[in-house]
Amino acid sequence: MAISRDDVLHVAKLARLALTEDEVARLGEQLGAILEAVGKVSELELDDVPPTSHPLDLVNVWGEDEPRPSLPADDALANAPERDGDFFRVPPAAAVETP
């Protein structure tokens, strides 16, 4: 199963990975080989078989609506790469537009 360069770039975009040229080539090749191997699952005729998304047969596990203490803001931000006051600081969502 061959994977086109465009496919690799599209998937990388979905996955938010800025791949290097080298990675695009290498991953493309490896993905192709792996997809070919795992594509084997489609050999089976399973129209009547229900999917298993979970190995346990549990239902209705809920918690009660009773508040528990939240973290102090300093703890919440303790691991933050960058903060602005008690906010998590990030670059703007898009490039600054020049007028």
Added chain:
Amino acid sequence: MTTNGWEPVVGLEIHVHLKTRTKMFCRCELAYGAPENSRTCPVCLAHPGTLPVPNRAAIEATIKLGLALGCRIAPRALFHRKHYFYPDLPKGYQISQYDVPLCSDGRFAVPAPGGDREIEIVRAHLEEDAAKTVHVGGESGRIGGAAHSNVDFNRGGTPLVEIVTRPDLHSPEDARAFLQLLRQTIVELGISDAEMEKGTLRADANISVRRAGERALRTRTELKNMNSFSFIARGIEAEVARQVAVWESGGEVTQQTFDYDAATGKLRPHRTKEEAEDYRYLPEPDLVPVEPPAELVERLRAEVPELPSSRVRLLMDAHGRSYESALFIGRLPFADLFREMIKAGWHADDAEHALMNTFSAIDVRPELENLAELYRVYAVRHELPRPVVIEATSASSRAGFSAEPYLAQRAVADLSELDPVIDRILAANEPQVAQYRAGKEGLLGFFVGQVMRETQGKASPQVVNERLREKLKS
């Protein structure tokens, strides 16, 4: 509604914050307006290894809403992960519902003069809200010019019900009427404040137009971020007009998302999350299915109160109220009071006037035994100064109320008393009379003011108005 033979086709997607004490998947307390990042924990900050635990109250509120909307409650519902990257979506996915939502196939009737409008509810599902990003340093907080962004995770994980309608709405007014009644229903169910200004109710519209009689749907666009009922109606109106113009000029409407800019009344292309169309839904492996037990559904069904739609319908059909007034009067406890007023002999118009203009303004509830007596005041309210009417209304909340002292302050409406005053004033202001007759009708107020001053405010402004107009005409 059709414009130039074009019919709008509108569907709505409504997001409602549930009024639970804690978040959807962790037990951080919900607190509107709390200091930033003071209501978070490892779970809602999506720290490695944390897991969601669903909030029972949110599940119950959603089922209750589903029952009120006439939905089918799924015997087995699933949570899914919906993937996209955004700084205010800490896990990189939103836990939502996909192909098996808790509530589906409902129907919501909006009373209308010619009979109910039925709006089909495709689904109502439960999900978690995103956090809040504040754009800093740019002009007017717009993303485009922001120097950086700040994220506050307090709101992240708030339980949210998403209600999706079929495109059964055919005018901006229909959309507005539907939303108003839906909001009232939600509020009365006690599951949400549903306040657009606070963002606890948000609505997006998808809009297309078609030639009257055409069956197929044309390309639709989406309208987002409208934060009041009027803006929704206006936004839809603007988009319908735009689409009609595009089609009529031989063009083609393309699928697009717009923000409605309330300041300019214009539509602005929405900044989309790229690749937003590929959400890669995945059954949430950290959660187990919800299979609402029959006893639970029945208990919740019993908790659903009488819905505003039936009261609104009755007010329109039996009492000749307009939809807008019926919606207002139909609110509890006004509806009960209205019924009592009618019983006490009030004319429906007067009762409506009292409820909408006086009772609600001064937040007063007359004693039921005083209603008939109070009506004596309201029946002649045009002849009473407004403060007197208000005083009487306040007094009617106490036992032993009598209308007499208030009626005694009736305005002078007797023409034999008023005419001499009016004539005198017209004679004294000849230049203004001439100007009025030459078309400057704004001067009427001037004359009214003079008469009122002369009579020390005791004249009935309405009568004075009419009489002045008559005399100035000749």
Added chain:
Amino acid sequence: MIDTLRLTGEEAMGLVERREISGAELHRAYLDAIDERDGELHAYLRTVDESEGDGVPIAIKDVITTKGVETTAGSRILEGYVPLFDATVTTRCKDAGLPILGKTNTDEFAMGSSTENSAFGPTRNPWDPRRVPGGSGGGSAAAVAAGLAPWALGSDTGGSVKQPAALTGTVGLRPTYGTVSRYGVVAFASSLDQVGPVTKTVRDCALLYRILAGRDPCDSTTVDLPEPVQIPEAEDLRGLRVGVPREMNEAEGIEPGVADAVARAIELCAELGAEVGECELPRSVEYGLPCYYLVAPAEASSNLARYDGVRYGFRAGGATLRELQERTRDAGFGDEPKRRIMLGTYALSAGYYEAFYGQAQKVRTVIAREHAAAFERFDVLVSPTSPTVAFELGARTANPLAMYLSDLLTIPSCMAGLPGLSIPCGLSEGLPVGLQLIGAQFAENTLFRAGHALERALGFDYVPPRLALAA
């Protein structure tokens, strides 16, 4: 003088209980052993120098969060991340008086079968440092094998406890899915991940499992055990029905030395009184691996979406948020996570879901049904844990598919959520061979019983000869 190479967890508990030694002394003794031998092995990413309690210490795989102690999951993207909370299993250990000795090396995000994918360098096998200890829990397995911890916690998604146990001559349990909390376990593939003990003996394994298992309100997918954990005593297998799945014992790629050691162990089962018979798991073996390599990467691609440089961990620069996220993820993740994120994203993306993820979920049903049928006739199924003994570092790194084959025999029962125990059953070319015992759902007690009896009869010496000689 404590012989950490030989001391079991149970013996250590006895020493502490009888006050022959203090918890602090025990802790010190292991830190000394680590000082002495971990330079070569690199089983630990970091140690905890002060004992928090007076019990037998435990090593914890670095995918399990420890409050106040850096937890990286073997990844650069979490470098410097200090959890604000303990994983439920960490809490349970502490509550049982087991202080943390340190955090052990792992393939990045537990993705791998050799511990070579750790961003902080590979762990080496105490039996032969040129070879891998297996993975992803190679750090925990090597630590226990080399006497650098009396026991340890690992995590198993498709064999990451069982396979390293096999390659290092230790005992490893992958519990029934849902019996041990995943809260605080850095997620790889949520519907498969389970924490399990790595020990020197089966009794130690049962003792630890008793501490770990049970419903956790923080993990909606956990349950209470239907019966209490029994610490095995019996030394026979009378009344036990042992099934030998043909495909799992005759699979291509099983080394002859491995096949021989396992065959001898199966004969021993019969000698100990078990009823031994053949059975089949044809589709589980043929489709288990492809099924796993769709389900696990799909869930991984989702679970790893949270590492975006916003709230914690590594952050690369960027003028826009998008740039920051893309660069952070590209620089922060190593090759294997990237490969699996790409694979999983692809398998979930529009147009491919049904053919890949959807179909894999149905295959999962088929695998579960096949196993259920086998457990109507048998109490335990046996096979090699790994087709091979420990391989040399670098031998499979260039070919991901060859590496994935290491888990061929451990994966099928994981897909079905079933418990599996690996015990050493002999040597091949001087390296340990693991015997895999698979049980029905919640049948851990049966596995402990069978594993213990075999362990006694086999008399395997778990101390690597080169370390015994050096000591």
